[in-house]
Amino acid sequence: MTTLLEQFLRDYTEAADGVWDEIEPQVYDVLWSEQEAPLRLTFDPEALPEHPTAQLLTFGLPLLDDLLAAAHVRGQMAQVYYDALNLQPYRLEQQVQRDLSVPAGTTLELAPPRASYVAHTIFWFEASYLGDEKTQAILSAALDRHYGRLVRHLDPLLSEEGLSEERRWPFPDATALPLTDAYHLARERVVRSVIVEANSQQRFRQSQATREIARMERYFADMAEELKERMAKAQAKGEAIAPLQQRQAALEREAATRIDELRRKAGVRAQLRLRNILTLHIPRFFLRAHLQGPKLPSTPELKASWDPLTEKTDALACPRCTQPTYALLFERRMGLHCPACEAAV
Missing domain, CATH: 1.10.287 (Helix Hairpins)
Structure with a gap:
């Protein structure tokens, strides 16, 4: 029966692009990418006389500590795909048109939907509150990196079986905010919570x-x-x-x-420390959109999207202020804008 330590060695070696070979029970030859020759390891002290060049791998020894530390570093970042979704929604264009409000006398013309994988990244932070006593808490923030918006609906996916290391569909990747920029947005959100708690x-x-x-x-x-x-x-x-x-x-x-x-x-x-990062790639439908109307001058192309994970239309990016909105207004001096723009004038 394979022990937990043996399984860890196998999993870590494969994750590190190495190879392993069990030459006899609890005795392994492993080769990692940075090595020139295989390393013989054993989990059984009684096997050392028969394998004098082998190193014992057990708790408390530096070699295992080094492997565990390396595995921890590799585990701080991961990416997976979630494809357990309905990708044939009923009357998608009508749903999008129903969810978005456009200026009176205009219609929203939509191009056929195209699917792309959207990167969503969850950042986990460890907050430490230091004083007479030390307390700690784990805080997280998740971002839709296509729109650069904070989201709250990803946690339930982490316990589902639909996650995979490989994508199921040949969809392209949607444009995504760089990871460093996403990190700063997530950290800014978490810092507010940390300040309140502190x-x-x-x-x-x-x-x-x-x-x-x-x-x-x-x-x-x-x-x-x-x-x-x-x-x-x-x-x-x-x-x-x-x-x-x-x-x-x-x-x-x-x-x-x-x-x-x-x-x-x-x-x-x-004190705030980044602990883990997980990026989930999830399909989403994108539709190019144009407003049409007899008294409407030329307007910029809009990008509408529908999320099969939430089964909802995403908010548009306002052409004037770029803030998310479900309603568009038109005024010749301001052009196409959202209610927040109008209230700010």
Whole structure:
């Protein structure tokens, strides 16, 4: 029976474009691309006398640690295809025309739909909130890289069986936002959530610190009052009060140090680290669109699209401000625009 470590070695070797050969149970010859000669590995210590050149592969040894670290790095980025979709929607053009609002007296003329794979990328970040205590959370942001828009409907796909490393259809890839630009958009979205959480934690810790500081101040005030009484009695008896004055100064320093430490611990510092990236390529229908109307001058070509994953028409990019919109308006001075453009004038 193949052990988990053996399966890991096989999977990693294949993922790294290497080859492996099990020459006998738990003894392998592996060849990775950066090697000139095969490396013999064994998972069985008792096999070492028969294979003196073999290296033992088990937990706690540097070789396995190096392989696990390399596998982790390779696992930080992956891409898959999702093709378990209905690619023969009923009356697609009519659905698109029904979902989009155009200026009165005009019609939206659509060219036949063409399918392309659209890249959607999910970024997972690890947020650490550092203070008196350390807490961590995993946050994600997903982008439709064709339109550069944040999306929220991809998580359910990750548990489905329709994901594949190979595309099923010979569709071309749609234009996509560069990965670095997508990363900045995703990080900007996650940073807003991190700031909200960090502020919430800081308010909570500051409220705790305020109560602790008040208790600490009462404690040191009582100690100071006790010292004053002892100093007054010592003076009345003609005794030396220098030791008590030194104790008073030490008490004030200790109080200041303790309170400063409580205030410092109430602060929260956030760190954000990118952990994993997954790109899902999903088919989508694109339709070239033109507005037609008797009083309508020449207008730019529009690009409509229908997403079989959500079974909905995508918002158009406004020709004036590029923001997503389902409604288009026309005015000779502004040309073709969206309601947000009109409200901003």
